[in-house]
Amino acid sequence: MESHKRFDAKHLMKMLGEHLAKSSQWSPFLYKSTGSPDEVLGFQRDRIVGWVLSLNTEFRFSPETLGLAISLIDRFLNLVKVRPKYLPCVAICCLYIAAKTLEEDEVIPSTKDLVKTIKCACSVAEVLRMEAIILNKLSWNVKQATAVDLLHIIHGLLMSCYPKLLDGLSHLTPSQHLSMMMRKIFHCLGNHQLAVFSPINLVLSIVSLELEQITPNWFSIISMVQQVADINNQTFIQCREMIGQHLTKHGFLPSGYQFRVVKRSKSIKRKAVDDEEEDLYDGIKRLYSEDSMETSAVRKSCSSEFVQHQDTDDRSSFLIPAVSAM
Incomplete structure (x- = not known):
């Protein structure tokens, strides 16, 4: 998906449906x-x-x-x-x-x-x-649809339908937020025990764990996407628990977000929550668009971060004999 283009929520939902159809034989x-x-x-x-x-x-x-x-x-x-x-x-x-x-x-x-x-x-x-x-x-x-493809689409939907999602976070742009979740996706893809879960389950589990830390409305957001993707509750809960344990064990949770301190009256807080819910379900036709240099930097950083958390052997140890049979 080309993240520098603007897609409305309707287009993103169509893309999500197409990608889920591609992964139906998973x-x-x-x-x-x-x-x-x-x-x-x-x-x-x-x-x-x-x-x-x-x-x-x-x-x-x-x-x-x-x-x-x-x-x-x-x-x-x-x-x-x-x-x-x-x-x-x-x-x-x-x-x-x-x-x-x-x-x-x-x-x-x-x-x-x-x-x-x-x-x-x-x-x-x-x-x-x-x-x-x-x-x-x-x-x-x-x-075929991969977890990376699905994360791009679902994150785009979040930014389109829930534009105030990151407002309370200090100095965190949409692409930086996407990069944080991308690192976690790759860390999970590197664990064979999580390979029993479909790409959409992996993505939704990571997104839900992320949203739980930054918004009290995380459950309603995830439920909406879960219904669209037609995901089994039991499988999703199991996947979420395993990923939560895995990410916590390796220091990926909690994420250490820095929140802005904003003093508001009770009535203003209530209005803010109401506005957020309205934004969520109305689906504002907007997707983040940042300059190509920043996007390129984020893309390159995703892979390098994962290397720090994997036990990789020296490349010289992979000596391959003549390929005659498998």
């Missing part, structure tokens, strides 16, 4: 904690996701590309029993496919430059072969 990804040496375990999947994130930062790809790459990794591992020694090659190819799908041509490296930059024992021929295997197994159905 199925949970289950990873074992222990198992055979010939199968990818949960910790191995998480480690490779952290490595992909560092590569995404190095190539300066967008958060959307990273989100799609992680989705492709999970989808492929859900279809094919991959030996752990081939996992780095799978990850590289998923990132490359995602970049070709979403990035501008001028920022996409050639296969030769990709292999040279990564500096691992994966040859050009192996990358091309693995890329073809992945695309065939996915029936060339690459572009």
Whole structure:
């Protein structure tokens, strides 16, 4: 989604419906904690996701590309029993496919430059072969709705329908607020235990935890989006609790917002709440629009923040033998 354009609430709701339709065939990804040496375990999947994130930062790809790459990794591992020694090659190819799908041509490296930059024992021929295997197994159905896509749309809806949402926060613009939630999305996408929840559940859980800290009306806001997305209450509650525990454990909650101190009379406070509720349900046709330099800086910061909270191995440890079989 191009965040520099202005979309009204109606258009955003249409986009949300289209993205939810794309993810209707989503199925949970289950990873074992222990198992055979010939199968990818949960910790191995998480480690490779952290490595992909560092590569995404190095190539300066967008958060959307990273989100799609992680989705492709999970989808492929859900279809094919991959030996752990081939996992780095799978990850590289998923990132490359995602970049070709979403990035501008001028920022996409050639296969030769990709292999040279990564500096691992994966040859050009192996990358091309693995890329073809992945695309065939996915029936060339690459572009599906990811948590990153859904977060952009839902955050846009919040800013459009609830324009006073961030008024009480000191020096926090809509794009900065989006960036804070994006970091949490990537941190959750790096945890295989949360891969059992759909992208919309992940996004709504994170958004609800965020809104709970900044507005007393958070439940009514989330309920509105939940009804539109037709999300099961029990699944949503379970997802929200697990994400809350995960983010708290790793220091992401509470967010440490700084609130403005404003003295108001009781009648003014009541009027402010009434105005906010009216804004919410009327759906003011407005979406934030900030200069491209700030937006670009925010996009680049999302990936780098996640690296600080992931246990990633040194890139030189990913030495890939000849790809002969999986």
